[in-house]
Amino acid sequence: MTTTCPSGRHAHHDVYAGQCPCRPLLDLLANKWSALAIGALEDGPRRFGELQRRLQGVSPKVLTRTLRRLEDFGLLDRTVYPAVPLHVEYALTPLGRSAAIPLNALRSWAEENIDQALRSEPVAP
Template identity: 50%
Template sequence: MESDVYSRKCGSRQVLDRIGDRWSVLVVLTLAEGTKRYGELAQRIEGVSQKMLTQTLRALERDGLVTRTVYASVPPRVDYALTDLGRSLLDLVAGLGSWATTHLAEVEAARARYDAR
């Protein structure tokens, strides 16, 4: 693996791509509230398609950020939760959410100025 974060082949770049993805951020924030079933995640994260939620959960599981627990029941039950590694992201992701909330008015004003040009 290359060690240049700007290169597509760099492992660090791949990790940044994963944790910087909008759906990944929202899944991590939702799972910070506790273990969720797929339907709960889909309902909480407005606008995410079934395909994107499934892909995001699989990618986060593959990267060791999320666990998927399947229970042998009828109907089958699947729970998703953050791993210790996933929980280590919470301060960073919560900080992004807090920044977005704090600076929303400024961003909206900048958008309005830009759009008015």
């Protein structure tokens, strides 16, 4: 759902509305591999292999799909350097760097609160 503010210049999107165009972007950013890939790129460009080593447990297929989706939404750039073997680097765009800020806070919160969250888990029967 989109509404236009009185000036007519800015649209306001309601992510709670079923047809809001924000939902696919929110879905992408809420994905753990997206959040981790963005975090891994905060310090600068990385090659695919570097990203895969940093994101322990991600399969090449899932990482490829994640990077493509991030690129499709304008959150990262993929640069191909003509060399043998082919050299490809991934880097955050300004939009990706802006998304990194709240995702960094969320990753930090998870690391700081995991022990308490695990203590709160109900015991399985």
